[in-house]
Amino acid sequence: MLLLSLFVSPQKQIRTNAREYNSWTRQKVCGSNLIIDLNEELTPPSGCDLCIVGTGAAGLALASELIKTGLDVIFLESGAFRKEAEVQALYESVVDGPCFNFQGRSRFFGGSTNCWIGQLLALEDQDFLHQDWIQHSGWPLQKTELLPYLKTALRFYNSDQLNFDSDLLKLFGLEENPFDPALLRRYFSKWAPRPHLQAEYLPKFETSKNVNLLLHANLTRIDLNSTLDQVQKIEFVNNEGKKFSLEMKKLVLCMGGIENARILLANTRQIPQGIGNQHDLLGRFFQDHTQLMAGFLKPEDEKKLQEHCFERTHNGLLYTPKFSLNFEKQRQEKLLNLSATIWPGNPDTILPRRVLSNIRRLRFTTSQLISGPAFDLVQLALKNQALQIEKCLHPSQQRISVSIMAQQEPSPESRILLAKKRDRLGIPQSKIQWRPTVNSWRSMVRFAEILQSQLEKSALGKLELLPHIRQNSKHWQIFMFDSCHPIGSTRMAKSPQEGVLDTDCRVFGISNLFVLGSSSFPTGGHSNPTLTLSALAFRFFDQIIKPELEAQEKMP
Ligand SMILES: Cc1cc2nc3c(=O)[nH]c(=O)nc-3n(C[C@H](O)[C@H](O)[C@H](O)COP(=O)(O)OP(=O)(O)OC[C@H]3O[C@@H](n4cnc5c(N)ncnc54)[C@H](O)[C@@H]3O)c2cc1C
Known part of the structure; x- marks a missing residue:
């Protein structure tokens, strides 16, 4: 049995039978x-x-x-x-509130790294500072205090030690910025090569x-x-x-x-x-990164778009280009920190199902719906239909989507409470009152507009914004999704x-x-x-x- 346990993984043993597993357990005790x-x-x-x-x-x-x-x-x-x-x-x-994807978590050895996708980014210097236009912002630590540990963490995820901006932009020969640097910053995220820990x-x-x-x-x-x-x-x-x-x-x-x-x-x-x-x-x-599908991109100069906006590999590691607002611009317009990703070949991501689930969660009555977001919904459904038809007519045409992920303004009203209902073990369930503020929406819409104009000016492509973003919908809450990043x-x-x-x-x-x-x-x-x-x-x-x-x- 001792010899066998050297070759058979515990997962296999645990699945065989209790007696076998117990005897393996005892051997581990002896060791x-x-x-x-x-x-x-x-x-x-x-x-x-x-x-x-x-x-x-x-x-x-x-x-x-x-x-x-x-x-x-x-x-x-x-x-x-x-x-x-x-x-x-x-x-x-x-x-209690808009979409919160609590089912995303995994409760077994490895935790949510059993289901995460392994995208690595560090919080930015400015996230650690108090920003007077963002209530309750800033950390009691400076980012410099975390720097050596971020390097250890990159090693832990089998990634490299290059920084996320200048090192990687240089590595991929992208030092020349096609955008106005007073508006957009560029850098890369890294992907853990073996994310399931x-x-x-x-x-x-x-x-x-x-x-x-x-x-x-x-x-x-x-x-x-x-x-x-x-x-x-x-x-x-x-x-x-x-x-x-x-x-x-x-x-x-x-x-x-x-x-x-x-x-x-x-x-x-x-x-x-x-x-x-x-x-x-x-x-x-309690915070989560708010997510928004901004729209679809029609390439103007495909080669240039690919070069600047699509993922890259180096030494077997994968990197994805990211775009954020210039920090000074963010301060001037009092916006939250955010980033955009351009996804080639992404399937339909308008997510009408998630919008409907938000409507259910936000408990709209029929009359509120008709006088409220009904028009937005009809437009979204029509757009979705048009995209489906386009996909049937041109099945080989690659669709390029643009998504935005934003900071949530920390607010005491956004919180985890205990629910009355208990779990099987007698612990009260959590009650999730996720309350992103309108600042998330305002920041994402403004960023989408800047991105649209910069993509066009740099002759990379034409970004068609989704109707509710183009029209800065009043019913923003139904279009706001979490990212399975519970924070705070x-x-x-x-x-x-x-x-x-x-x-x-x-x-x-x-x-x-x-x-x-x-x-x-x-x-x-x-x-x-x-x-x-x-x-x-x-x-x-x-x-x-x-x-x-x-x-x-x-x-x-
Ligand atoms: C679909 C998805 C995609 C994601 N993608 C990314 C990504 O690309 N990049 C990124 O940075 N993050 C991503 N995340 C978030 C990432 O998974 C989490 O930030 C990370 O796993 C959190 O680590 P943790 O150790 O704090 O919690 P978890 O990984 O959730 O681990 C918690 C552990 O505690 C155990 N546990 C809980 N309650 C008890 C209890 N009462 N008694 C004993 N044990 C208990 C659980 O079983 C689990 O093992 C993603 C998450 C999801 C769901």
Whole structure:
């Protein structure tokens, strides 16, 4: 069996039968590392130095450092190695407001990196600054403090160390800007070549001597000491609701941008308003990147368009050109930060289905619909129909679409709350009140106009904006979609009067409780969040864990 376990992956073993898996588990115990499925084995350890909840992007970035140490670490993971309907159902939420794609998340080893697409971008310098035209903007950190950790994060995702603008523009010979630089900036996003972290990190857990993994282990309760300033122990349950408890020196929540806030809000036994919520800020300032399909592009100079606007590869890595507003222009017109991507060959992305689902969620009555967005909807349906006909008549013609992703202005009214309804394990579901402000719409429409004129002036192509954008529709909320980038619900701040976490990602007032993930971002910019949240995990290791290990000589 020992020999067999060297060749057969645990996924395969877990799928075979319980007895086989248990005997493999015992062998792992003898080798000093454990991977225990709590649905099969009911005797997990009862203490550790460091407990980390969640094995998504944040948890695995931290694991990549912890496996090099002598620290006794336990990871709790709600799922196992593949999607299971009853575990996934624990993510169900009540959505109050426009589209929020909460079903996008994955609840098993690897977290949402099992379903993400691996586009890497860093938040920009200006996202870290307070901008007087954007309420509650800025970070309590400078971007320079994150720079070394962003480099580590790029290595973690097997990407290169080139910067996103000048280095890549030079690499691809695109230094000459076809646009007016006072209006548009250009840079590239990078794509992680192997985005699904499970395949890369499961073998590392198997061979690690100090990092243990408990599967089907759902964190349900956090117990503080009598002075309410330290976590003493936690309670977690398996799929059947069987309870286990664990004591640890430090607890790190890496449960994702919604669940981090939910578990703290749900722990009301000792602090009625929830842990870390003494100033009623927990769950507030919830943001996501607002997404908008702007329109379709008819190329003028195809070769030039391809050169400047379509994706590139180098050394087996993929890069996508991005366009943003010049920062000075953004300041002058008091706009939010945003970016555009030109997608060749993109299928129909007008998404009438998503617009209809927004109408349902926003609870329009028939008379409100008729007097309100009905005209916009008819125009959208007609446009969609025209595109379908065009596709039938010219099946080989490539369609080029332009999409925009924007920052959401942080607002206390946009928030995660607890719903009355509970999940199967008795934890109240999250209630998602996502409230982008009209500034997102205003910024995206203005940006679309600038993009349209610049594409035309540079003879790259003619951008046909969709009717609701061209006419700056009053019913903007039905056209606004999230990007599965939940941000801000446990915001980092200088003081507990302004946020939930300090700059070490520690919950204010609780010395050994930390939260990692995009829930800590006070402002989300427009950049996909995972590279930056991973950088924060590496910074946490370097600034909180490593100094203690060096003092105890537990670093190799
Ligand atoms: C379809 C899609 C596409 C995306 N594309 C991109 C992209 O291109 N670029 C980008 O930067 N980002 C992208 N994202 C976002 C990205 O996936 C997240 O930013 C990232 O995964 C967040 O990492 P995390 O560790 O904070 O949370 P997650 O990856 O969500 O991990 C959370 C972990 O916690 C576990 N967990 C939750 N609750 C409990 C509990 N009670 N007990 C125990 N364990 C628990 C979960 O099972 C999971 O393993 C995308 C997301 C989706 C859904």
